[in-house]
Amino acid sequence: MTQQPIWKFLDNLGDKNPLEYGGYFIFEDTTGVYFPEGEIYNPDMKDVYRFSLDKLSLWSGHLIPYNFHKRDDLPHKISDYIEWFDDTLNMVAKYNGILLDELQQMFTTDDILVRAQAYRMLGEYHGFDNLNQYPLALSSKEAKTRYNKYLK
Numbered sequence: 001m002t003q004q005p006i007w008k009f010l011d012n013l014g015d016k017n018p019l020e021y022g023g024y025f026i027f028e029d030t031t032g033v034y035f036p037e038g039e040i041y042n043p044d045m046k047d048v049y050r051f052s053l054d055k056l057s058l059w060s061g062h063l064i065p066y067n068f069h070k071r072d073d074l075p076h077k078i079s080d081y082i083e084w085f086d087d088t089l090n091m092v093a094k095y096n097g098i099l100l101d102e103l104q105q106m107f108t109t110d111d112i113l114v115r116a117q118a119y120r121m122l123g124e125y126h127g128f129d130n131l132n133q134y135p136l137a138l139s140s141k142e143a144k145t146r147y148n149k150y151l152k
Helices: 084-096 100-108 113-127 140-150
Strands: 005-014 022-029 037-042 047-052 057-060 062-065
Touching: 005 113, 022 062, 022 140, 037 113, 037 140, 047 113, 047 140, 057 100, 062 084, 062 100, 084 113, 100 113
Parallel strands: none
Antiparallel strands: 005 022, 022 037, 037 047, 057 062
C-alpha cells in the first residue's frame, strides 16, 4: 500500500504579498515518498496550478526521469523517456537569460528551491497548463483561507 504524502510548507518564492500579486508555494513530502510540489497562485485569474517538482537526470545531454539511465528493466529504449520539454530547453533558458547547462543543472539538483525555479521558468515559457491541465479555481476568500497560514 502506498503511503499518503504529508506536505510540509517550505517557502513562498512568489511575491511578498501573494494574495494580491501571486504566490509560488513550495511543499515537501515529509514521508519521502513523493517529489516536492510547487503551487502557483494567480490572483488575477483566481487559479492555482499545482505540479510535481521532479528531480531529473541528465543523459547524453537530455533530461530524463531521475536515475532512469541506471535501470535495466525498462520496457523501451532510454531515449523514449526524454522529457517532453527537452527539445525547447535552449529557448526556455534564453527566455530567462541563462545558459542551457545552467537550466539543465537546475532540474537535476537536490536543492528543491532551485529546482522549483526551473519549473517556474518552464511554466512561464510553455504555460502552467502544461504542468497541470486542471487548475483549481479559488475565490479571493478561498485563497485567503488556503494561504494565510503560510504568510509571515
